[in-house]
Amino acid sequence: MPLTRKQIAWRAAQDLGDGVYVNLGIGLPTLVADVLPEGREIVLQSENGVLGVGPAPGANEIDMDLVNAGKQPVTLLKGGSYVHHTDSFLMIRGGHLDLALLGAFEVAENGDLANWTTDDPKFPPGVGGAMDLAAGAKEVRVLVEHMTRDGAPRLRKKCEYPLTAARVVRRVYTDFAVIDVTARGFVVREIVEDIDFDALQQKTEAILHPAADLKALKAPAI
Amino acid sequence: MIDKRVKSLAEAVDGIEDGSVVLAAGFGGAGSPEALYGALLEQGAKDLVIVNNNAGTGRTGLAGLMDAGRVRKIICSYPRSSGSVVFEELYRDSKIELELVPQGILSERMRCAAAGLGGFWSPTGVGTRLAEGKEEREIDGRRYVLEKPLKGDVALLKAELGDRWGNLTYNKSARNFNPTMAQAAALSIVQVRRFVELGDIDPEHIITPGIFVDRMVEVPN
Numbered sequence: 547m548p549l550t551r552k553q554i555a556w557r558a559a560q561d562l563g564d565g566v567y568v569n570l571g572i573g574l575p576t577l578v579a580d581v582l583p584e585g586r587e588i589v590l591q592s593e594n595g596v597l598g599v600g601p602a603p604g605a606n607e608i609d610m611d612l613v614n615a616g617k618q619p620v621t622l623l624k625g626g627s628y629v630h631h632t633d634s635f636l637m638i639r640g641g642h643l644d645l646a647l648l649g650a651f652e653v654a655e656n657g658d659l660a661n662w663t664t665d666d667p668k669f670p671p672g673v674g675g676a677m678d679l680a681a682g683a684k685e686v687r688v689l690v691e692h693m694t695r696d697g698a699p700r701l702r703k704k705c706e707y708p709l710t711a712a713r714v715v716r717r718v719y720t721d722f723a724v725i726d727v728t729a730r731g732f733v734v735r736e737i738v739e740d741i742d743f744d745a746l747q748q749k750t751e752a753i754l755h756p757a758a759d760l761k762a763l764k765a766p767a768i
Numbered sequence: 769m770i771d772k773r774v775k776s777l778a779e780a781v782d783g784i785e786d787g788s789v790v791l792a793a794g795f796g797g798a799g800s801p802e803a804l805y806g807a808l809l810e811q812g813a814k815d816l817v818i819v820n821n822n823a824g825t826g827r828t829g830l831a832g833l834m835d836a837g838r839v840r841k842i843i844c845s846y847p848r849s850s851g852s853v854v855f856e857e858l859y860r861d862s863k864i865e866l867e868l869v870p871q872g873i874l875s876e877r878m879r880c881a882a883a884g885l886g887g888f889w890s891p892t893g894v895g896t897r898l899a900e901g902k903e904e905r906e907i908d909g910r911r912y913v914l915e916k917p918l919k920g921d922v923a924l925l926k927a928e929l930g931d932r933w934g935n936l937t938y939n940k941s942a943r944n945f946n947p948t949m950a951q952a953a954a955l956s957i958v959q960v961r962r963f964v965e966l967g968d969i970d971p972e973h974i975i976t977p978g979i980f981v982d983r984m985v986e987v988p989n
Contacts, residue, residue: 592941593871593872594795594798594941594944595795595941595943595944596940596941609940610796610797610798611798611799611939611940611941611942612798612940612941613795613796613798613941617795617796617797617798617849622940628938628940628941628943629943630943630944630945630946630947630948630975631795631871631872631875631944631945631947631948632875632876632878632879632947632948634872634875635871635872635873635875635876638872639872639876639890639891639892668860669848669856670823670847670848670855670856670859670866671847671848671868672845672846672847672848672868673845673846673868673869673870673871673898674845674846674870674871675845675870675871675872676870677870677872677873677892677893677896677898678870678871678872678873678892681891681892681893681894682872682891682892708896708897709895709896709897710896711893711894711895711896712894712895712896
């Protein structure tokens, strides 16, 4: 069974160590905030100037002056703080965040990331904080479904959509696998149990290399 | 005596000229000076260049200004939010110009103008479409593009507390673009939720010193 979106978020959250400073991009990565591992203090930064984003508020706790990058109401953890936009992007672009977890349209085998426009003429383009995040975080990881709704591969030899940044992605979490970007290209670290490696390669445009210690990708039913 | 407080929204936006570059704060509704947008709509200035993170939602506020045909151009990072129907209609009909700027660069360009600088070298967008046409340089082995300052004629702001010297505090993530925009505009106009007496705000807690503020109107929301 492929992972659900929440399970992809869970798997990505497992790799967040105690004390990391992380930005969650809009879309799938925002689910990571709901599945953070117990017993670790993880500091979530939101591009609109919040450091220490807490869990979703209860119905009578909602304050629309306290929102995340997706403009959804959030809470603030004890120890959290607010900064203005220039300082928020100083944190982001100046390499102060350990990690940016971003969504994607496409990831190329050299780590190129395309996640801001598909050049659809029906919609105006929008970039938000994506380029600053991709350029600035110490490490970029992507959470994305392995294929589009129409069955097209997202893990490509080269991105066709306009790039957000070149050569920045280090790890990709999909509904079928955990894949690292290395000098050799994509290396599969974990794969869900009920598909074999060849079937995974069929869903992927770029060449996949199995890690020597390839493991099963498991997630709890959440 | 210094007293930046004005008595009405009309007085707050008096004199804003056609063709002004207007720095408009807010991230979603948080920190968005909705009352000042309404006042500007009534005041009638047109041919405006608006700098905002987004491109308005619904048909009021910034969207209301666009709907009334007052906005020539929008400089923003993300015009494509849910509910930005007015902008999308105008854009499809080529009735409004769009300059797309990464969110952090938008803020930094305004800070650059506020700081009296001529530009800065940025790694954001290198190797992407948004770097096209920009001067590029390699510094210590990393590639950068040259970004120019972005100054406003006017800033429309929202703050929490303000005293007659123009000192301001904000509320949570409603702070966002407000402090930088206050610094980067020739005329900074702020709607304050509550006026307080001089000295009521602990100097350690003043986020925007009054030197950057020109006019304040109280709008208890």
